[in-house]
Amino acid sequence: xxxxxxxxxxxxxxxxxxxxxxxxxxxxxxxxxxxxxxxxxxxxxxxxxxxxxxxxxxxxxxxxxxxxxxxxxxxxxxxxxxxxxxxxxxxxxxxxxxxxxxxxxxxxxxxxxxxxxxxxxxxxxxxxxxxxxx
Numbered sequence: 476x477x478x479x480x481x482x483x484x485x486x487x488x489x490x491x492x493x494x495x496x497x498x499x500x501x502x503x504x505x506x507x508x509x510x511x512x513x514x515x516x517x518x519x520x521x522x523x524x525x526x527x528x529x530x531x532x533x534x535x536x537x538x539x540x541x542x543x544x545x546x547x548x549x550x551x552x553x554x555x556x557x558x559x560x561x562x563x564x565x566x567x568x569x570x571x572x573x574x575x576x577x578x579x580x581x582x583x584x585x586x587x588x589x590x591x592x593x594x595x596x597x598x599x600x601x602x603x604x605x606x607x608x609x
Contacts, residue, residue: 477509481504482587482593483500483504486499490555493516496517498543498544502516503515505585507526512524512525512526512597514553520551520553522551522570522580524563529563529565529599532593532599534562535561539586540552542554542556544574549568550582550584551578551580559590561593
């Protein structure tokens with residue numbers, strides 16, 4: 476069994492506000508433990524993803540549309556800053572909760588301090604099933 480790995484979320488200028496809202500660094504992050512990935516942002520967001528459902532993972536190279544928890548229709552962004560975003564593609568969809576409401580995740584975009592380390596820890600990190608780099 477592999478050791479538990481924790482990847483802190485990356486925070487920018489809104490760190491104090493997110494801390495006051497209960498979504499600061501102590502209550503947030505990505506954890507890989509055994510065959511599961513857990514992503515949290517305080518009480519606002521929680522997802523539990525089997526690693527066997529991660530079909531692909533890659534760095535996000537475009538603009539980021541907000542700080543905090545945003546999304547819908549299976550695609551969620553969880554971040555404290557605009558850099559270090561990793562896109563995790565999930566099939567079959569996994570379960571999550573946003574503000575306590577159950578959601579399904581097909582894609583999780585998460586902003587972490589060390590995106591390369593998270594990618595290396597994920598199956599198919601940065602490479603899709605056809606072997607193409609993102």
